[in-house]
Amino acid sequence: xxxxxxxxxDERRALAREISRLANASVTDMLAAPPVVAARSARRIGFTGxxxxxxxxxxxxxxxxxxxxxxxxxxxxxxxxxxxxxxAILGDRIRMDRAADDPRVFMRSVSSxxxxxxxxxxxxxxxxxxxxxxxxxxxxxxxxxGQAEHAVKALVDTVVLLMxxxxxxxxxxxxxxxxxxxxxxxVAKSDLPGAARMQQQLVSTVQFGVQRSAAWTTPxxxxxxxxxxxxxxxxxxxxxxxxxxxxxxxxxxxxxxxxRYRVQDLIVRQLEHALAALTPAECDMPLAGLYxxxxxxxxxxxxx
Amino acid sequence: MSLAGKRILIAKPGLDGxxxxxxxxxxxxxxAGAEVIYTGLRKSPDYIAxxxxxxxxxxxxxxxxxxxxxxxxxxxxxxLREAKADNVKLFVGGTIPHEDNPALVDAGAAGIFNASxxxxxxxxxxxxVLDVG
Numbered sequence: 001x002x003x004x005x006x007x008x009x010d011e012r013r014a015l016a017r018e019i020s021r022l023a024n025a026s027v028t029d030m031l032a033a034p035p036v037v038a039a040r041s042a043r044r045i046g047f048t049g050x051x052x053x054x055x056x057x058x059x060x061x062x063x064x065x066x067x068x069x070x071x072x073x074x075x076x077x078x079x080x081x082x083x084x085x086x087x088a089i090l091g092d093r094i095r096m097d098r099a100a101d102d103p104r105v106f107m108r109s110v111s112s113x114x115x116x117x118x119x120x121x122x123x124x125x126x127x128x129x130x131x132x133x134x135x136x137x138x139x140x141x142x143x144x145x146g147q148a149e150h151a152v153k154a155l156v157d158t159v160v161l162l163m164x165x166x167x168x169x170x171x172x173x174x175x176x177x178x179x180x181x182x183x184x185x186x187v188a189k190s191d192l193p194g195a196a197r198m199q200q201q202l203v204s205t206v207q208f209g210v211q212r213s214a215a216w217t218t219p220x221x222x223x224x225x226x227x228x229x230x231x232x233x234x235x236x237x238x239x240x241x242x243x244x245x246x247x248x249x250x251x252x253x254x255x256x257x258x259x260r261y262r263v264q265d266l267i268v269r270q271l272e273h274a275l276a277a278l279t280p281a282e283c284d285m286p287l288a289g290l291y292x293x294x295x296x297x298x299x300x301x302x303x304x
Numbered sequence: 305m306s307l308a309g310k311r312i313l314i315a316k317p318g319l320d321g322x323x324x325x326x327x328x329x330x331x332x333x334x335x336a337g338a339e340v341i342y343t344g345l346r347k348s349p350d351y352i353a354x355x356x357x358x359x360x361x362x363x364x365x366x367x368x369x370x371x372x373x374x375x376x377x378x379x380x381x382x383x384l385r386e387a388k389a390d391n392v393k394l395f396v397g398g399t400i401p402h403e404d405n406p407a408l409v410d411a412g413a414a415g416i417f418n419a420s421x422x423x424x425x426x427x428x429x430x431x432x433v434l435d436v437g
Contacts, residue, residue: 009357009387016360024309086308087334093355094344100358101351107358111339 006103007072011133018129019076019108022122027266028302030122038131042074043242046152048142048181049162054188054225055141058162060096061225062235063139067102074130075099075107077141078120086113092141106135116268118148119155124262127155153181154261157249158241160184160234163202166194179205182218184237190222190229216244267298274298307431308337311361315343315352317376318368325419326367329397332423333365336431349376353383356392362434363414368398374407381412393433397426 007015025033047055056077063073077092090109093100100107110120119142120126130138140156142148153159161182179185185206187199202220219237223230274297282293314330316323323345330340341359343352356364364384368376377396384392396408397417408416414433417426 012354012357013360013388016358020311020360081339082334085335085337087337088339089330089334090339090341090359093341093359097344097347097351100355109339109341109359 007106012106015106015130015133016108019110019126022126022129023110023113023120025122025125027270030125030266033125036125036128036132038128039134040131042131042135043137043158044127044131044140044156045137045158045160045238046140046142046156047160047162048149048152048178049144049186049188050164051144053144053162053164055144055162056092056095057225058186058188058223059092059139059141060099061231063096063099063105063107064102065231065235066137067099067104070104071136072104072134073099073106073137073139074133074135075105075139075141076110076123076126076130077107078110078112078118078123078143080118080143081111081113088112106130106133112143114272115265117151118143119151119265121269122265123151124155124258124265149178149181151261154257157245157254158183158238160186160238162186162188163198164188165190165192165198179218183216183241184234185218185220186230186234187220187222189224189226191224191227195222195224215248216241270298270301273301277301306337307333307427307434307436310338310363310434310436311341311359312338312430313341313343313352313356313359313361313364314367315347315355315364315380316345316367317347317349317352317380318370318372319346320368320370321345322369323367325369325398326365328423329365329367329426332427333430336427349380349383352380353387353389356384356389357387361392363393363395363430365395365397365430368396368400371399373398373400374404374411377408377413378411384412395430395433 047059049055063075067073079088079090079092081088088111092109099105112120115121127138142152159181165187185202187195199220199222206218206220221230221233223234274294277297312333314326316326330342333340343355366380373396381394393414394412395415396413400418405416415429
């Protein structure tokens with residue numbers, strides 16, 4: 001897709017149905033599906049952070065700015081499913097309505113359903129499908145709890161981690177070990193009291209230990225959508241990181257990491273079916289027997 | 305009844321700024337297993353149709369308290385048709401006098417609800433129209 005061109009209604013509909021098909025595809029469906037090949041890769045940016053920190057609002061604002069400059073952008077926003085009804089309220093769109101109003105933007109809300117890592121089933125394939133459509137940038141917004149940070153790291157080029165002032169998040173983040181996955185850390189709602197201190201804490205935390213790569217220094221940026229503060233600095237950091245990825249990240253390694261994630265997604269789902277299929281007698285077996293019975297089931301159980 | 309696997313867009317077209325009803329319905333639909341997308345307030349029929357396409361929904365539910373339900377339903381139905389989303393069922397709820405029902409059906413509504421109805425009945429009727437009841 002040329003960046004200047006808006007998506008036609010037919011393109012939108014076809015793409016939307018393709019995403020639905022992937023959301024519903026079983027392990028067996030996925031194994032039988034023809035490969036999707038993207039002619040060129042899009043820039044993939046992931047946004048993660050605790051619920052309510054302002055991911056959707058920030059994504060909406062950024063996408064609006066970037067689309068206005070001519071970029072074709074797809075947004076995949078994942079929201080949690082209710083563990084009781086399996087239903088979901090997919091509310092990210094409310095905070096992105098101005099961006100979603102741009103005809104160059106394709107925005108899709110996805111339920112995490114029963115995915116255990118805060119993503120959704122077949123998310124890797126959804127991203128590839130969007131890439132194959134020719135978008136310049138793809139934005140992935142996670143549910144923002146638990147393991148989502150690690151999954152998003154495997155799937156995108158740049159991980160933006162949002163933290164909120166005055167919530168004790170710096171310490172929580174240290175405990176959870178989520179700072180390491182961030183390529184850029186944003187102290188969101190930086191107009192609120194405590195933001196500067198939070199930012200300072202994070203800067204020193206980043207300096208004192210979590211820095212894994214010698215070449216990329218994770219910036220900690222205060223951003224407030226409310227007062228339009230820090231957005232330019234964030235975009236500069238995004239561009240700088242994209243450049244760093246081009247120069248330093250091994251494309252083969254990225255491909256292999258994504259391939260591992262993709263097959264893990266299928267195996268984890270298959271494992272759930274296998275565990276559910278174990279008989280009471282098998283469950284009563286000694287661990288080694290149970291283990292090997294489960295591995296047998298993993299091969300023989302038909303996926304839903 | 306279950307609406308499991310159904311995707312439903314709840315939308316507020318027009319100028320009224322009250323969305324408690326829309327949110328109550330959204331929660332009830334979620335509890336019935338549906339994946340509910342909510343647009344937020346004051347959206348145009350054209351925008352609503354575009355979201356319906358991007359989100360590949362099975363149904364759109366319009367919440368309207370402003371009195372202009374007939375026009376807004378007709379306009380939204382037209383936008384959906386133009387977007388070739390004829391398969392998307394259109395529901396409307398709000399402060400709607402019974403005598404407007406024929407005009408709303410004529411305008412394209414597949415289900416019409418008002419505040420005097422029990423939530424369970426609303427969900428059951430939507431499930432029936434969406435053929436999962």
